[in-house]
Amino acid sequence: MFPTGFSSPNPSAAAAAQEVRSATDGNTSTTPPTSAKKRKLNSSSSSGSNSSNEREDFDSTSSSSSTPPLQPRDSASPSTSSFCLGVSVATSSHVPIQKKLRFEDTLEFVGFDAKMAEESSSSSSSSSPTAATSQQQQLKNKSILISSVASVHHANGLAKSTTVSSFANSKPGSAKKLVIKNFKDKPKLPENYTDETWQKLKEAVEAIQNSTSIKYNLEELYQIMIRSIFLFLDRTYVLQNSMLPSIWDMGLELFRAHIISDQKVQNKTIDGILLLIERERNGEAIDRSLLRSLLSMLSDLQIYQDSFEQRFLEETNRLYAAEGQKLMQEREVPEYLHHVNKRLEEEADRLITYLDQTTQKSLIATVEKQLLGEHLTAILQKGLNNLLDENRIQDLSLLYQLFSRVRGGVQVLLQQWIEYIKAFGSTIVINPEKDKTMVQELLDFKDKVDHIIDICFLKNEKFINAMKEAFETFINKRPNKPAELIAKYVDSKLRAGNKEATDEELEKMLDKIMIIFRFIYGKDVFEAFYKKDLAKRLLVGKSASVDAEKSMLSKLKHECGAAFTSKLEGMFKDMELSKDIMIQFKQVKYMQNQNVPGNIELTVNILTMGYWPTYVPMEVHLPPEMVKLQEIFKTFYLGKHSGRKLQWQSTLGHCVLKAEFKEGKKELQVSLFQTLVLLMFNEGEEFSLEEIKQATGIEDGELRRTLQSLACGKARVLAKNPKGKDIEDGDKFICNDDFKHKLFRIKINQIQMKETVEEQASTTERVFQDRQYQIDAAIVRIMKMRKTLSHNLLVSEVYNQLKFPVKPADLKKRIESLIDRDYMERDKENPNQYNYIA
Amino acid sequence: MKVKIKCWNGMATWLWVANDKNCGICRMALNGCGPDCKMPGDNCLLVWGQCSHCFHMHCILKWLNTQQVQQHCPMRRQEWKFKE
Numbered sequence: 001m002f003p004t005g006f007s008s009p010n011p012s013a014a015a016a017a018q019e020v021r022s023a024t025d026g027n028t029s030t031t032p033p034t035s036a037k038k039r040k041l042n043s044s045s046s047s048g049s050n051s052s053n054e055r056e057d058f059d060s061t062s063s064s065s066s067t068p069p070l071q072p073r074d075s076a077s078p079s080t081s082s083f084c085l086g087v088s089v090a091t092s093s094h095v096p097i098q099k100k101l102r103f104e105d106t107l108e109f110v111g112f113d114a115k116m117a118e119e120s121s122s123s124s125s126s127s128s129p130t131a132a133t134s135q136q137q138q139l140k141n142k143s144i145l146i147s148s149v150a151s152v153h154h155a156n157g158l159a160k161s162t163t164v165s166s167f168a169n170s171k172p173g174s175a176k177k178l179v180i181k182n183f184k185d186k187p188k189l190p191e192n193y194t195d196e197t198w199q200k201l202k203e204a205v206e207a208i209q210n211s212t213s214i215k216y217n218l219e220e221l222y223q224i225m226i227r228s229i230f231l232f233l234d235r236t237y238v239l240q241n242s243m244l245p246s247i248w249d250m251g252l253e254l255f256r257a258h259i260i261s262d263q264k265v266q267n268k269t270i271d272g273i274l275l276l277i278e279r280e281r282n283g284e285a286i287d288r289s290l291l292r293s294l295l296s297m298l299s300d301l302q303i304y305q306d307s308f309e310q311r312f313l314e315e316t317n318r319l320y321a322a323e324g325q326k327l328m329q330e331r332e333v334p335e336y337l338h339h340v341n342k343r344l345e346e347e348a349d350r351l352i353t354y355l356d357q358t359t360q361k362s363l364i365a366t367v368e369k370q371l372l373g374e375h376l377t378a379i380l381q382k383g384l385n386n387l388l389d390e391n392r393i394q395d396l397s398l399l400y401q402l403f404s405r406v407r408g409g410v411q412v413l414l415q416q417w418i419e420y421i422k423a424f425g426s427t428i429v430i431n432p433e434k435d436k437t438m439v440q441e442l443l444d445f446k447d448k449v450d451h452i453i454d455i456c457f458l459k460n461e462k463f464i465n466a467m468k469e470a471f472e473t474f475i476n477k478r479p480n481k482p483a484e485l486i487a488k489y490v491d492s493k494l495r496a497g498n499k500e501a502t503d504e505e506l507e508k509m510l511d512k513i514m515i516i517f518r519f520i521y522g523k524d525v526f527e528a529f530y531k532k533d534l535a536k537r538l539l540v541g542k543s544a545s546v547d548a549e550k551s552m553l554s555k556l557k558h559e560c561g562a563a564f565t566s567k568l569e570g571m572f573k574d575m576e577l578s579k580d581i582m583i584q585f586k587q588v589k590y591m592q593n594q595n596v597p598g599n600i601e602l603t604v605n606i607l608t609m610g611y612w613p614t615y616v617p618m619e620v621h622l623p624p625e626m627v628k629l630q631e632i633f634k635t636f637y638l639g640k641h642s643g644r645k646l647q648w649q650s651t652l653g654h655c656v657l658k659a660e661f662k663e664g665k666k667e668l669q670v671s672l673f674q675t676l677v678l679l680m681f682n683e684g685e686e687f688s689l690e691e692i693k694q695a696t697g698i699e700d701g702e703l704r705r706t707l708q709s710l711a712c713g714k715a716r717v718l719a720k721n722p723k724g725k726d727i728e729d730g731d732k733f734i735c736n737d738d739f740k741h742k743l744f745r746i747k748i749n750q751i752q753m754k755e756t757v758e759e760q761a762s763t764t765e766r767v768f769q770d771r772q773y774q775i776d777a778a779i780v781r782i783m784k785m786r787k788t789l790s791h792n793l794l795v796s797e798v799y800n801q802l803k804f805p806v807k808p809a810d811l812k813k814r815i816e817s818l819i820d821r822d823y824m825e826r827d828k829e830n831p832n833q834y835n836y837i838a
Numbered sequence: 839m840k841v842k843i844k845c846w847n848g849m850a851t852w853l854w855v856a857n858d859k860n861c862g863i864c865r866m867a868l869n870g871c872g873p874d875c876k877m878p879g880d881n882c883l884l885v886w887g888q889c890s891h892c893f894h895m896h897c898i899l900k901w902l903n904t905q906q907v908q909q910h911c912p913m914r915r916q917e918w919k920f921k922e
Contacts, residue, residue: 601845644852652849658842
């Protein structure tokens with residue numbers, strides 16, 4: 001703080017002093033020790049008017065002197081500073097040189113570094129009158145030095161005071177002890193000081209208005225003075241008189257009224273701003289700080305909204321509409337999306353850097369609307385399928401993010417998502433040629449879709465549900481086939497020899513299959529095929545692991561209920577029972593020490609009829625040893641379970657034979673039929689088809705297949721004459737003694753495992769038959785309950801009851817058939833109504 | 839070529855031994871199951887009477903429960919006794 005002794009008599013000095021004080025307040029970093037000293041000086045001053053230098057004591061000050069010490073405002077604005085500048089300049093304009101000299105004098109006196117002061121002032125002189133706040137800062141910085149100098153100078157000129165000496169000690173940065181002495185004389189005010197100063201002020205303002213170029217250091221000097229005067233007025237007079245606006249506000253008002261409101265000025269400014277922004281959008285680098293200051297000026301003048309913002313938004317709208325159109329045509333979807341993202345980021349950045357925050361919402365909304373909102377469907381149609389096909393995760397995530405910003409974006413995306421799944425899924429399912437790979441492709445597709453939902457769509461519920469619906473739709477487009485293929489797929493996985501997957505992997509895969517299984521409507525087709533395959537697996541012993549089977553079974557139970565799986569469970573139970581029975585049988589055999597004819601090791605699987613698929617029993621001519629063996633077992637079994645009889649299934653039996661060839665001994669794993677045929681060749685060398693048929697009693701079709709497997713397959717134990725793939729009447733067969741094979745134990749009963757086309761067709765037929773019975777039963781049940789029902793109601797009820805999809809035409813046929821069989825009748829009055837016949 | 843059977847895995851289904859095809863009470867196949875049972879097999883047993891008529895176990899038990907005074911075979915009205 002400056003010594004207060006200076007301030008009262010000399011307004012300029014006081015102004016300077018105040019200025020310095022405020023400056024020091026604002027810039028404590030530059031002269032902390034000095035300010036401390038000054039405060040000390042301040043507080044200890046004796047003159048009453050001096051004490052008024054404290055900010056609090058305004059009133060006393062005003063009363064004591066004509067131009068009391070002013071308290072300059074801390075936040076000097078550019079406009080005020082300009083005024084101050086002008087004023088300060090004006091006052092000194094007539095004596096620039098003299099002042100300068102005095103400057104130097106005082107500088108020497110005080111020991112200041114004149115150069116330092118000059119330099120600091122010149123650096124701040126680079127700013128224009130309409131300076132930005134940064135310059136104000138600089139001014140403040142330098143003004144300390146200068147004002148300190150100035151005040152010294154003034155003090156020198158006007159009052160001799162001992163405080164000078166004390167001031168002389170207060171170099172910036174020095175921390176010496178100061179001696180404060182009082183003024184000896186009260187400083188005298190020159191007579192017409194008020195008028196003179198007023199005149200000076202006026203001239204200063206005029207000079208500034210006329211933009212006369214003035215030395216900047218003097219500007220600052222007088223700026224300080226002006227500001228001190230005006231600001232003091234502001235604080236005291238205006239505050240007391242609430243009707244008047246403060247200097248700051250008044251300045252703004254005047255600026256707005258006279259400068260900005262002028263249309264030309266305004267238009268030019270706004271055009272310039274918009275042009276700059278457009279340039280920046282096009283990629284050029286512009287002066288952002290300039291824009292920032294301009295825009296904050298506009299918002300301070302309160303014309304931001306009206307004059308700038310509206311036009312800005314219009315411009316933005318127009319620009320981005322055009323850009324959106326153009327780029328949609330030119331660019332691919334992923335690049336377009338990246339571009340949009342970039343633009344959004346740019347605008348956000350722009351908002352932070354120089355635009356006003358109030359524009360944020362509307363600006364972002366505009367950009368989004370123009371770049372995205374207009375083009376939602378176009379983007380999706382053009383690019384979504386590609387992105388999904390190629391599984392471009394990042395691009396899809398970006399797409400989702402951008403679309404979720406726009407209203408209605410997610411809906412459109414959802415729609416397209418559904419369409420895509422349906423389309424792609426249908427191609428997998430519909431094509432009969434792709435049957436073999438259908439299930440695998442379905443699984444892969446499901447995986448991909450799940451992955452996309454997880455990562456790109458952030459597990460949005462709507463998307464998950466939509467996906468499920470879409471899957472359901474396309475899987476059932478082709479009735480029955482997917483179910484059948486899934487059953488086959490599971491069969492192939494559960495068979496022995498499938499060493500691809502570990503147990504866990506198998507588990508996971510089964511789980512995935514179950515998920516797809518859930519979507520299928522006609523699950524009974526699946527059951528039929530699965531049952532058949534399971535039976536085969538169990539009976540021929542081809543199951544990979546009982547655990548895997550059991551786990552699959554439990555999954556099915558969980559999915560479809562116990563009724564579905566009861567038969568399958570029954571099959572497993574039978575296998576267990578059979579094992580137990582065999583153990584007992586063996587014990588009995590040992591105990592009885594019976595001579596098993598031919599030392600044949602017999603294992604029998606007892607099947608309970610209801611659980612297993614129906615097998616047509618066939619009578620064949622077994623060789624005597626086998627017959628005898630059969631009898632032994634039969635007796636044993638019937639002893640265990642009275643009231644039962646056994647029906648042997650020759651189609652299912654299989655044997656292991658020991659055969660001798662020229663190459664050596666081999667073991668052959670063959671079906672029962674194949675055994676019978678081969679055993680014949682023990683007696684003779686060559687047999688014809690008819691002879692074999694006669695001897696074995698095997699049915700014709702089966703026999704042909706059997707012979708084909710023995711003579712025309714990979715392992716040819718028999719040779720056919722004439723050669724060929726098919727079995728014709730009159731073919732002759734001889735045993736192939738030259739038979740060679742790298743393995744010792746050869747399986748030739750593959751035919752049993754493979755499903756013929758007829759079997760498949762027959763299974764499907766059976767399923768349809770069953771369905772017909774179910775439909776009939778459902779109709780009769782409903783009619784019995786309702787007694788009389790219209791056609792449409794009946795149809796809807798049947799749909800509710802049945803678990804599989806029914807065609808309306810089929811339903812009609814069944815109704816007709818029931819009417820024929822007198823289960824129901826058509827109502828006489830209303831042909832659309834049916835009555836139940838008890 | 840000399841072929842000899844080493845082991846034989848045979849399959850057989852078991853059926854109830856009965857002179858009739860259908861149960862006299864429910865008129866369903868004896869080797870099938872009665873109206874109350876879901877599955878044929880060990881759960882749905884057959885029962886013979888001394889008159890050598892054969893019924894589903896569940897069917898004949900139901901019948902016998904409804905009879906107040908004397909238990910007789912539903913086919914011939916002879917006295918009913920389980921065949922051991």
